[in-house]
Amino acid sequence: MPKVVDHHERRTLIADALLRVAARDGLEAVSLRHVATEAGVTSGMVQHYFRTKDEMMQFALGVVRERNEARITAAVTRLGPAPAPRDFLHAVLAGLLPLDDASRADGLVALAFLAYAAVRPEAGTSLRRDAPQMVAYIADQIRTAQAAGAARAGVDPEAAATGLLAVTEGLGMYLLTAQTTPENAIRTLDAHLAFVFSGS
Amino acid sequence: MPKVVDHHERRTLIADALLRVAARDGLEAVSLRHVATEAGVTSGMVQHYFRTKDEMMQFALGVVRERNEARITAAVTRLGPAPAPRDFLHAVLAGLLPLDDASRADGLVALAFLAYAAVRPEAGTSLRRDAPQMVAYIADQIRTAQAAGAARAGVDPEAAATGLLAVTEGLGMYLLTAQTTPENAIRTLDAHLAFVFSGS
DNA sequence: CGCGTTACATTGCAGTTGTAACGTAAACGG
DNA sequence: CCGTTTACGTTACAACTGCAATGTAACGCG
Numbered sequence: 324m325p326k327v328v329d330h331h332e333r334r335t336l337i338a339d340a341l342l343r344v345a346a347r348d349g350l351e352a353v354s355l356r357h358v359a360t361e362a363g364v365t366s367g368m369v370q371h372y373f374r375t376k377d378e379m380m381q382f383a384l385g386v387v388r389e390r391n392e393a394r395i396t397a398a399v400t401r402l403g404p405a406p407a408p409r410d411f412l413h414a415v416l417a418g419l420l421p422l423d424d425a426s427r428a429d430g431l432v433a434l435a436f437l438a439y440a441a442v443r444p445e446a447g448t449s450l451r452r453d454a455p456q457m458v459a460y461i462a463d464q465i466r467t468a469q470a471a472g473a474a475r476a477g478v479d480p481e482a483a484a485t486g487l488l489a490v491t492e493g494l495g496m497y498l499l500t501a502q503t504t505p506e507n508a509i510r511t512l513d514a515h516l517a518f519v520f521s522g523s
Numbered sequence: 524m525p526k527v528v529d530h531h532e533r534r535t536l537i538a539d540a541l542l543r544v545a546a547r548d549g550l551e552a553v554s555l556r557h558v559a560t561e562a563g564v565t566s567g568m569v570q571h572y573f574r575t576k577d578e579m580m581q582f583a584l585g586v587v588r589e590r591n592e593a594r595i596t597a598a599v600t601r602l603g604p605a606p607a608p609r610d611f612l613h614a615v616l617a618g619l620l621p622l623d624d625a626s627r628a629d630g631l632v633a634l635a636f637l638a639y640a641a642v643r644p645e646a647g648t649s650l651r652r653d654a655p656q657m658v659a660y661i662a663d664q665i666r667t668a669q670a671a672g673a674a675r676a677g678v679d680p681e682a683a684a685t686g687l688l689a690v691t692e693g694l695g696m697y698l699l700t701a702q703t704t705p706e707n708a709i710r711t712l713d714a715h716l717a718f719v720f721s722g723s
Numbered sequence: 724c725g726c727g728t729t730a731c732a733t734t735g736c737a738g739t740t741g742t743a744a745c746g747t748a749a750a751c752g753g
Numbered sequence: 754c755c756g757t758t759t760a761c762g763t764t765a766c767a768a769c770t771g772c773a774a775t776g777t778a779a780c781g782c783g
Binding site: 354355370374375376 | 769770771772773
Binding site: 347348349350351431434435437438439440441442443454478479482483485486488489490491492493494496497499500502503507510511513514515518519 | 547548549550551631634635637638639640641642643654678679682683685686688689690691692693694696697699700702703707710711713714715718719
């Protein structure tokens with residue numbers, strides 16, 4: 324194999340340029356040539372690393388997903404070992420919110436991809452977060468807290484878990500469209516957590 | 524004024540065709556000619572009623588908004604006079620959810636417009652629901668219920684109102700992306716309402 | 724040293740896009 | 754009855770799109 328170049332590195336370089344274009348001018352402005360100029364390369368090179376535009380989009384979508392997951396795990400590890408269910412959920416859900424500029428840009432792109440994939444189901448499979456798995460996990464946390472007396476006994480863990488995820492998603496949309504402030508989003512999330520968890 | 528034609532009727536006819544195209548093939552597939560063929564007219568006629576594409580988009584966006592508002596008011600009037608705050612909120616919020624095919628199609632288009640407007644702020648002003656007004660109204664309902672002893676006294680009305688709207692928005696997204704079922708969405712919404720309202 | 728494979732760059736092409744320009748028919752006001 | 758205004762239809766055009774084709778240079782392997 325002649326000419327040693329890191330294939331994956333080049334692809335992420337191009338995908339990063341794509342995401343910058345998408346965050347700035349919208350997904351509709353993403354074209355081979357625009358991405359190429361944004362990345363500072365020729366359109367021929369882009370075409371060399373992605374045989375088709377859809378292939379490029381799929382890859383970029385994967386990059387967004389990876390970054391999101393990384394953000395969450397970072398928020399969790401920052402929490403230390405064996406955190407209380409409430410603190411844990413707060414960290415995870417707040418980590419999902421587009422609070423800083425970087426995650427905001429990613430959120431905008433994810434939103435655009437969501438609309439893009441709503442009609443192109445084969446492209447949306449990768450985007451569709453494993454929500455059921457997430458719901459089950461959160462519900463488990465709630466059950467644990469209930470057993471320890473830290474959460475209200477009356478609540479349905481599954482419904483509460485879905486509600487928590489939904490409220491996070493909704494707050495994310497409000498943040499992306501500048502319909503609310505980060506402080507208010509956090510406050511609302513905390514209020515919802517207070518509904519589930521009894522003490523203090 | 525020669526040739527009597529209802530201007531507004533023609534425009535809504537074209538806008539309806541636009542929305543059909545957008546719901547079926549995505550917003551990116553919306554072009555003057557596609558809309559024209561979908562509406563069964565010539566592209567020249569479309570151009571006659573909308574001098575520019577953006578003007579057409581704005582109008583179509585307004586149509587979506589009107590339909591959404593009509594759906595909510597219909598749900599409310601179906602409720603009868605002087606409903607209890609909890610029933611009222613249930614009707615309004617459930618009316619916001621894309622449960623049937625018609626509102627689902629509108630929801631998909633609204634989602635696409637949201638992503639479209641996220642980068643084109645001048646186009647998004649019309650889409651940005653008057654959230655603060657909505658929050659204030661819901662918060663008032665909660666306060667009324669609190670005074671009547673029908674809602675938990677401890678909850679912050681503003682935060683709870685924002686949370687209710689956010690959970691509705693999030694459930695709407697889950698419904699649009701087929702990540703949940705209508706039954707589950709309603710169940711989650713009810714569970715959240717039960718957090719706010721105490722009795723039964 | 725070939726030489727084949729890889730990594731780009733350049734060019735071309737057919738199709739679609741938004742929009743302007745021009746043409747025509749019909750209805751009303753005078 | 755005539756001219757102006759409105760309601761379209763048709764055509765043209767420059768810009769852009771994704772993609773295929775073709776080029777060229779460089780590196781590793783035999």
